[in-house]
Amino acid sequence: MHVSLFTGAILGLLAVVAGAATGHGPVAGLDEESMRSLMTAVRYHEFGAVMIVATGLAAALADSGRAAFRLGLSSWLFVAGTLLFSFSIYARLLLGLDWLSPVTPLGGMCHMVGWIALGWAALSGMTRGSSPPEG
Secondary structure (H helix, E strand, O other): OHHHHHHHHHHHHHHHHHHHHHOOOOOOOOOHHHHHHHHHHHHHHHHHHHHHHHHHHHHHHOOOHHHHHHHHHHHHHHHHHHHHHHHHHHHHHHHOOHHHOOHHHHHHHHHHHHHHHHHHHHOOOOOOOOOOOOO
């Protein structure tokens, strides 16, 4: 849990830096379409950092080992998704590392599976005080 919170905090800080660096107008050398892609990367980066912290906190409060495992899995999928999606776009647009383009969809898939893992955790009676799943 502490690792998730620390990782989420670092990624959150980097998201604020990325947002500040890109949110005040065009970045030199980038056309309008590239700027839209960059802003999408920043948005998913910010969102990923929040989800990493949220799932890490929820894992700490989980009253079952199954729920804690599934929440931890969700958290790490959001880490992978954020790094693969956002950072591959940053590297492609800002550093010219075009060979990383095929990595971007893998990051999106990790985000999607992270949401699935979160739903899976919810089905296992996620936190103290929650009702056990019916059926």
